[in-house]
Amino acid sequence: MSAPETAEVLARNSDEAAEALISAQGLTKRFADFTAVDGIDFDVRRGEAFGFLGPNGAGKSSTMRMIGCVAPVTAGTLRILGRDPATQGPAIRARLGVVPQQDTLDLELTVRENLYVYGRYFGMSRAALRPKVDELMDFAQLSERANAKVEPLSGGMKRRLTIARSLINDPEILLLDEPTTGLDPQARHVLWDRLYRLKQAGVTLVLTTHYMDEAEQLCDRLVVMDGGRIVAEGSPQELIAAHSTREVAELRFAPGANAAAAERLSAALTGDRERIEALPDRVLLYVADGERAVARSHEIDLFPLSSLVRRSTLEDVFLRLTGRSLVD
Template sequence: MVVLNAVIEAAGLEKTYPARDRGGTPFRAVAGIGLRVERGEAFGFLGPNGAGKSSTMRMLGGVSAPTAGTLRILGLDPAAHGRRVRARLGVVPQDDSLDVHLTVRENLLVYGRYFGLSRKAVRERAGELLEFARLTEKADERVEHLSGGMRRRLTIARALINDPEILLLDEPTTGLDPQARHVLWDRLFRLKQDGVTLILTTHYMDEAEQLCDRLVIMDKGLIADEGSPRELIERHITREVLELRFPPGEHEQVAVKLGRDGLPEPERLEVLPDRLLWYAEDGETALARATAAGVQPITALVRRATLEDVFLRLTGRSLTD
C-alpha cells in the first residue's frame, strides 16, 4: 500500500530577482509552477541551463523567499519557519563549497556543529558517513587532495550529517567522469532505499532516467510537463527513433521527400542542423520505407526514444543548446 504524504507542496510558485543595475529589468527566473513531492520519492527537475531549476531549488532549500505563490516544505512555510525547515533538509550545492584547508573528517565536523549537534554525536555520525561515502581511508587527508568524484561524495556525506528527510541535489554529477557518476548514482540509490526523499536537478537525460521516479521538464521558468520517465516518453514520443545523417544542407529536402506532412500519427520527422530524427514505433520499418523512397543516408541509427527527445518535442530545443 502506498501512503501518500507530501513533503513538498507548491502552487503558483514564482521567483523574480530585482534588476542588478539601476534601470535594468527584473529577472523572472521561475514563472509560476506547481509541485507535489511525496515522501521517499526521487524527484527530478530536467531542463537546460537557465530554465529556473536552481532558483527553484533555492526556494525548496529555504534560503530564497518566493516572490509569489505558496510553498510548504515538510508541512511548514519556510518564510516563517526557515530555521526549522533547514534543520530537516540536506543540501548538495552545485559547487561543492567544501573547505579545502580542512581535512575530510573536519569538513563533516564543522558542518555538523552548524546544526547544533553535540561533538560526540557529530563524531559518530561522521564515521558512519565516511564509510557510506567510501572515504574512510581519506578521512584525515585535506580536501584539496581529493578527486572531483570524492569531493562530490564528501559533499553528499556532509549534507547527510543531520539525518535529513529530504536531500536536495543541484546537478549532482555535472563535471564528473562516467565512472565517478556511476559510483555516485549507486550511493544515491542506497539513500533512496533508506527512505530519504531525493530532489535533484539535472540536464542529463540519462541521469534523470536512472534516478528519478518522477520528474518535471522545466523550460523558461515553467513546467512543460510532468510524469515518470516512461510516461513522458509514451505521452510525447514514439517508442523508437531513427536517426539519419545526410550531407549538410540536404536535411530539409529529404524531409519533404519522406513525406513529412503526410506521416501516419504518431510518427513525426524532426529536422536538426546535423541530422534528421524520424520518430516511429518501429525504427527498422521506417528505415526500410526510407530506402524504398530512394533516400540514401550517410549513416542510419535506430535507438530507443529518451527524455532528450521529449524535451525537444516540448520545447523545440535540445537540452544541450
C-alpha cells in the same frame, strides 16, 4: 521553542503531510527584471525521487534555492514538511540535506573536519558526531582519506564528500542541484550508486539535472521545466509514452543535405503520431517501427551516411516539448 520540541512538531507535521513533503502552488521567483520561476505547481511525496529536468536557465536552481529555504519566495505558496519557509527557515533547514551545484567545502580542512564542522552548524554534539562522521566517510568511500586535505581530492571525491556532508543530520529530504555535472562517466556511476542506496533507505530525493540519463536512472517522477514553467509532468515512462513515439530512427546525411532529406521523408510517414525533426547534423524520425522507416527511406532513394534505430528517451520528450535540445 527548544530544539527537541521543534523536532517533534516537525515529525508530527510531516506525518500529517505524508502525501506531500513539499507542496508548491503558483511558486514564483522574480529578480529585478527577470522571472526565473513563473508560477509552478508541484508536490513531492515521502520516499520518492523527484526530478526537475530542463536546460540551463530553466529555473531549476532558483526553485531548489526556494525549497532549501535560502532564497525567499516572490509569490505563491510553498510548504516544506508542512511549514512556511518564510517564517520557519532554520527549523526546516535542520531537516534538509543540501547538495549545491557548486561545492562549498573548505579545501584547507580535512575530509573529517569538513564533516565535523558542518554537523556543528546543526547544533549536534561532539560525542554524537564522532560515529556519524565515521559512518558517512564509509558511505562516501572516503575513509582512507579521512585525514587528508580536501584540496587535492578528485572532483568525484569532493562531490561524494558534499553528499556525505548533506547527510550529517539524517535529513528527511535531500536536495541535489546538478549532482553529477562536470564529473567523468565513472565518477557519475559511483555517485548514482550512492544515491540509489539512499533512495532504497527511504530518503526523499529532489534533484535537478539537465542529463536525461540521470533523470531516467534516478527519478520516479519528474517535471520538465523550460523558461521558468513546468511543461510536462510524470514518470520517465509516462512522459515518453505521452510525448514521443516508441522508436526513433536517426538518419545522418551529408552536411547541408539533412533539411532537404527531411522534406522528402515527411511525405513517407504514415501514423498520425509520427513526425520528423530536422537537426543540423541529422534527421530524427519519430515512428512506431524504426527499421521500417529506414527501409522506406531507401525506397524513395534516400541513402543516409549512417542510420541508427533506438527507443525514445527524455531527450526526445524535451525536444518535442520545447523545440530545443537539453544540452547546448
